[in-house]
Structure formats: C-alpha cells, structure tokens
Amino acid sequence: MSSSDRSHAVDVQDSKTYEVRTYGCQMNVHDSERLSGLLEGAGYVRAPEGSDGDADVVVFNTCAVRENADNRLYGNLGRLAPMKTKRPGMQIAVGGCLAQKDRDTIVKKAPWVDVVFGTHNIGKLPVLLERARVQEEAQVEIAESLEAFPSTLPTRRESAYAAWVSISVGCNNTCTFCIVPALRGKEKDRRTGDILAEIEALVGEGVSEITLLGQNVNAYGSDIGDREAFSKLLRACGRIEGLERVRFTSPHPRDFTDDVIAAMAETPNVMPQLHMPMQSGSDTVLKAMRRSYRQDRYLGIIEKVRSAIPDAAITTDIIVGFPGETEEDFEQTLHAVREARFSAAFTFQYSKRPGTPAATMEGQIPKEVVQARYERLVALQEEISWDENKRQVGRVLELMVSEGEGRKDGATHRLSGRAPDNRLVHFTKPDQDVRPGDVVTVEITYAAPHHLLAEGAVLAVRRTRAGDAWEKRNAAQAAKPAGVMLGLPKIGAPQPLPVVTGSGSGCGCD
Numbered sequence: 001m002s003s004s005d006r007s008h009a010v011d012v013q014d015s016k017t018y019e020v021r022t023y024g025c026q027m028n029v030h031d032s033e034r035l036s037g038l039l040e041g042a043g044y045v046r047a048p049e050g051s052d053g054d055a056d057v058v059v060f061n062t063c064a065v066r067e068n069a070d071n072r073l074y075g076n077l078g079r080l081a082p083m084k085t086k087r088p089g090m091q092i093a094v095g096g097c098l099a100q101k102d103r104d105t106i107v108k109k110a111p112w113v114d115v116v117f118g119t120h121n122i123g124k125l126p127v128l129l130e131r132a133r134v135q136e137e138a139q140v141e142i143a144e145s146l147e148a149f150p151s152t153l154p155t156r157r158e159s160a161y162a163a164w165v166s167i168s169v170g171c172n173n174t175c176t177f178c179i180v181p182a183l184r185g186k187e188k189d190r191r192t193g194d195i196l197a198e199i200e201a202l203v204g205e206g207v208s209e210i211t212l213l214g215q216n217v218n219a220y221g222s223d224i225g226d227r228e229a230f231s232k233l234l235r236a237c238g239r240i241e242g243l244e245r246v247r248f249t250s251p252h253p254r255d256f257t258d259d260v261i262a263a264m265a266e267t268p269n270v271m272p273q274l275h276m277p278m279q280s281g282s283d284t285v286l287k288a289m290r291r292s293y294r295q296d297r298y299l300g301i302i303e304k305v306r307s308a309i310p311d312a313a314i315t316t317d318i319i320v321g322f323p324g325e326t327e328e329d330f331e332q333t334l335h336a337v338r339e340a341r342f343s344a345a346f347t348f349q350y351s352k353r354p355g356t357p358a359a360t361m362e363g364q365i366p367k368e369v370v371q372a373r374y375e376r377l378v379a380l381q382e383e384i385s386w387d388e389n390k391r392q393v394g395r396v397l398e399l400m401v402s403e404g405e406g407r408k409d410g411a412t413h414r415l416s417g418r419a420p421d422n423r424l425v426h427f428t429k430p431d432q433d434v435r436p437g438d439v440v441t442v443e444i445t446y447a448a449p450h451h452l453l454a455e456g457a458v459l460a461v462r463r464t465r466a467g468d469a470w471e472k473r474n475a476a477q478a479a480k481p482a483g484v485m486l487g488l489p490k491i492g493a494p495q496p497l498p499v500v501t502g503s504g505s506g507c508g509c510d
Contacts, residue, residue, distance in 0.1 A: 206469020
C-alpha cells in the first residue's frame with residue numbers, strides 16, 4: 001500500500017459517518033441534500049449502504065402531513081435506542097415539519113435524541129450536534145422564520161445530471177386539510193438573479209435537467225407584486241445554454257395564468273409535463289377544502305394547456321373521503337377525472353391531521369366508504385392511464401437515461417429513461433456504452449399502465465456533458481466508502497407515481 005493509500009485509509013477510518021432518513025415531499029428531499037452537504041462540510045462521510053442506523057450521526061428529516069407520522073418517527077427512534085446505548089458517541093437528530101410542530105415533545109418522548117431542529121434553521125445542524133456533544137444534553141432549537149434560503153447552503157446532490165432548484169419556500173394558502181403553511185411559514189420568494197445564477201452554476205457542473213421547486217411554485221413573484229414573475233423565470237431558463245430540460249412542481253390552479261401556459265409552450269426546454277393538484281372534482285368539497293377554484297376553472301386550465309401543448313402529460317393529486325363528501329360529490333370527482341384524462345395520479349384516502357380545520361369537521365366519512373370510493377377511483381384512473389399510454393405506441397422519443405429506475409433492468413437487459421413528458425420508458429440496452437444523463441432516441445412499441453417499452457434497437461445515442469458528469473462522479477466515488485441514498489422520493493425530476501395506496505393529504509406535500 002502506498003503512503004497516499006495509507007493516508008486515505010486512515011482518513012476514512014477516523015471520519016465520523018452519517019445517515020439521513022427522509023420522509024415526505026420534494027422540499028424535504030431538497031432539504032436533505034443540504035443536510036448532507038452541511039455534514040460533509042463538517043467532516044462527516046456518508047455511512048456505507050445498508051448500515052441501517054449504524055452510523056455516528058443519524059438524522060431524521062420528518063414530515064407532519066400523515067396522521068401517523070409521529071408514530072412512525074417514535075417507532076424508528078425506539079429501534080435506535082439500544083443501538084445508541086451500545087455505541088458511545090452516537091448522535092440522533094430530528095428535523096423537518098414534525099420537529100417544527102412537536103418541538104420539546106420529541107425529547108420528552110425519546111430522551112436519547114440529541115438534537116431537534118426545525119424547517120427554518122437546517123443550517124444549524126452541525127453546530128447543534130457539536131453543542132450537544134460538548135454540553136452532553138439535548139439541543140432543541142426551532143426558528144420561527146427562515147434564517148437562510150435553502151439553496152444558499154452547501155449541498156450533496158444525489159444526481160449528477162438532474163437537480164432541484166428551490167425558488168420559494170412557504171405557502172400563503174389556507175387549505176383546511178394541510179398543516180404545511182403553519183410549519184413552513186408564509187411564502188418567501190428568492191431573487192430571480194440568485195435562481196438563475198444557481199442554475200447556470202449547476203449547468204456548468206454538467207447538470208442538464210432542473211426542477212423548479214416551491215410549495216406553490218407558480219405563485220412565485222407574490223413577494224414583489226409581479227404576477228408574471230414565474231412565466232418570466234421559465235423564459236429566462238430557456239436562454240441558459242446547455243440546459244436541456246426544465247420542470248416545475250407543484251403549481252396551484254389559482255395562480256395558473258395564461259402567461260404561464262404561453263411560456264411553457266414557447267420555451268423549448270420547458271418540458272411538456274404538468275403536475276397540478278385537483279384534490280376533488282366537487283365544487284362543494286373544494287369550497288370546504290378552502291380551495292380557490294372550482295371544477296370548471298380546473299378543467300378550463302387543462303383544456304388551455306392541451307390546446308397550447310398537445311403532447312403534454314398531465315398528472316394530479318386527488319383526495320377521497322374528505323369530511324362531508326357525499327356520493328354525488330364523489331361522482332363529480334370521477335366525472336372530472338374522465339374529462340381531464342390524467343396520464344397518472346396520486347390518489348389518497350383522507351386522513352386527519354391534528355392542527356388542521358378539517359380534522360374537527362363534522363361528517364367524517366367511515367373508513368369502509370372511503371376505501372370503496374378509493375378503489376373505484378383507482379380502477380378508473382388505471383384504465384385511463386393505460387389508454388393514454390397506448391397513444392404513445394409508435395412515437396419516436398428522446399429519453400434522458402436515468403439511474404436506478406428500472407428495477408428489472410438487469411434481468412431484462414434493458415435500461416430506463418424519462419421521456420420529455422416524464423413518462424418512464426424501459427428500452428433495449430444498445431451495444432455502445434450509455435450513461436445516466438445521456439440521451440437516446442427510441443420508438444415506443446408497448447404500453448403498460450405505468451410505463452412504456454421500446455423493444456427495438458435504439459435509433460440514436462447522444463453522449464452528453466451530463467453523462468460525462470455522471471461518469472466523473474462515479475469514478476470519484478469508487479475511491480470512497482459506498483454511500484446510502486436519501487429516502488423517498490428519488491432525486492432528479494419529480495416522478496409522479498400512477499397510483500399511491502394508503503392515506504395522505506394529496507396536497508403536493510406527501
């Protein structure tokens with residue numbers, strides 16, 4: 001072993017390891033990239049894959065949207081308690097929305113937790129860990145307002161070719177089923193120049209796809225009183241050389257204006273994809289949810305988008321069984337789904353969120369009724385998704401090759417990629433080397449409800465700077481300890497699943 005090799009081995013052995021467990025929405029995934037960057041900047045290295053809590057620091061980035069979120073957290077914390085007893089110096093930190101909500105309760109219920117921090121002060125994690133170590137007592141620090149915009153903090157991105165770019169935090173809406181505004185605060189917009197500077201820097205590193213991220217992304221500009229700020233931002237992204245794909249999530253129908261549709265249609269690198277939560281097709285339920293649009297307004301937006309962008313794939317969120325929902329209300333949701341013909345949907349069974357107005361509303365729907373309606377909705381959406389996917393057969397598409405999305409790719413000798421409209425496509429592995437981030441041209445030969453197949457030979461392969469970046473990162477990581485991925489969802493462009501079982505808010509925060 002050379003002296004440099006020995007030095008590297010000592011460094012790895014002496015370095016403290018960390019693991020980040022992520023729950024919830026894309027905002028949390030983006031925050032977890034920042035937490036990882038902060039920890040690595042403080043000298044920690046990522047724990048080997050499969051360590052399952054066997055790290056010097058374990059961070060839980062929590063979500064408060066689901067009814068049983070706290071039970072899940074305390075169950076996981078309980079499993080780590082004996083491990084911490086056996087491992088002197090191990091530290092556990094809890095952050096995110098549940099930490100913002102429960103604060104001191106976490107340390108009372110799980111006194112072996114070392115640090116509790118909120119959604120507004122993730123940049124303090126390394127300092128709080130060190131303070132807990134020196135003072136030998138738990139540190140609970142919850143800021144009431146944002147201390148630093150997330151994208152100004154160090155990052156440890158999970159993808160070399162795709163990246164999140166946060167343009168705003170917080171939400172000004174008051175949906176009765178959602179607790180997020182109370183935990184992430186009022187909307188705060190980031191300066192356009194800072195956003196574009198970050199995107200240009202990412203492109204310089206090899207990123208070719210970015211996703212603009214906000215709790216209510218198309219309300220961007222409310223801070224400065226510019227109702228067209230979001231469409232202007234989309235057009236500005238179109239002028240960045242080397243940026244091939246632009247996506248955004250999640251918009252609100254209230255703020256979906258004609259200038260945004262025009263910007264989507266007229267900016268070549270803005271992808272023909274829209275994920276826009278509907279929540280319900282019933283005007284009565286939408287009013288009870290305190291959503292500011294009605295079915296006609298929502299379907300009108302869909303019609304305008306399809307008129308301007310005929311190939312657009314449109315996905316949504318839907319909640320079944322909101323308090324007071326009648327059979328007639330549910331039939332209106334089924335009607336809206338038939339009219340909208342979503343390519344995919346997040347479908348949720350309503351569940352109570354402590355602290356939300358809906359949790360104490362009269363007319364809570366029995367579980368068996370919600371389940372039956374849910375199954376009818378899923379069956380209808382499955383049928384529509386399959387029909388919409390069948391329309392893709394015969395089309396020639398450019399796919400950006402992705403990493404880790406085809407669970408059976410090894411057995412089927414295929415690779416996987418995302419079409420411009422974000423549909424998942426599995427394609428025959430070509431003879432030449434293809435890397436994540438590269439672009440291939442294929443013809444779609446088969447459609448399933450949740451994916452497409454291109455079973456013929458790849459028509460063309462375009463090696464990209466993004467593929468170069470992936471290859472460079474992969475080579476660099478080969479010399480380091482294996483990493484453990486963040487929690488759900490995967491990094492890269494947001495990937496709306498065709499169907500989500502179980503319960504949730506469907507507010508774009510799950």
